[in-house]
Amino acid sequence: MPTIFSKIIAGEIPSYRIAENEDFFAFLDIFPIREGHVLVVPKTEVDKIFDVSDELLAKWLVFAKPIARAIEKAFACNRCGISVIGLEVPHAHMHLVPIDSADDLNFTRAKLKLSPDELKDVQRRLLEAMAQ
Numbered sequence: 001m002p003t004i005f006s007k008i009i010a011g012e013i014p015s016y017r018i019a020e021n022e023d024f025f026a027f028l029d030i031f032p033i034r035e036g037h038v039l040v041v042p043k044t045e046v047d048k049i050f051d052v053s054d055e056l057l058a059k060w061l062v063f064a065k066p067i068a069r070a071i072e073k074a075f076a077c078n079r080c081g082i083s084v085i086g087l088e089v090p091h092a093h094m095h096l097v098p099i100d101s102a103d104d105l106n107f108t109r110a111k112l113k114l115s116p117d118e119l120k121d122v123q124r125r126l127l128e129a130m131a132q
Contacts, residue, residue: 003091005041016123018070019130023056024063026096028119028126031111034097034104035122036075040064041093049084049092064096070129071098074122081105 007013009025016028018038029037042060046052052060068080077098083105084094097105114122 003045003089005039005089005091005093006045009041009043016119018123018126019063019067021063023059026064026067028123029095030114030119032097032114033107033109033111034075034099035112035114036071036077036098036126038067038071038096038126039093040067040096041091046092047090048086049094052092060094064094066130067126068096070126071096073129073132074125083107
């Protein structure tokens, strides 16, 4: 059965798309831990990140790099943090999050509840930063 991420990639579930190529899809986390939180997933369904092929794993970081830079431009933060937890959805994914401290990557904290308009604004800010 397809994962929720595969359904998002296929367009069966709407998302706030940030970037896409033949191998990866990046979109806003609709329950972010910080504003600007982006999920980056391979289009191939693989449960665990270290089960992804070496070639795809290397490409994954290269794909995420301009998104991370856009996060740093678009949001007041010290840097873009990266986290791979993989417990919520059986489809390998990385979280790119604007951070000021390690605690900003604490996924046990309450998630933000952004409105659709707020999510569209975050998407716009990231897309503009990527276009620069």
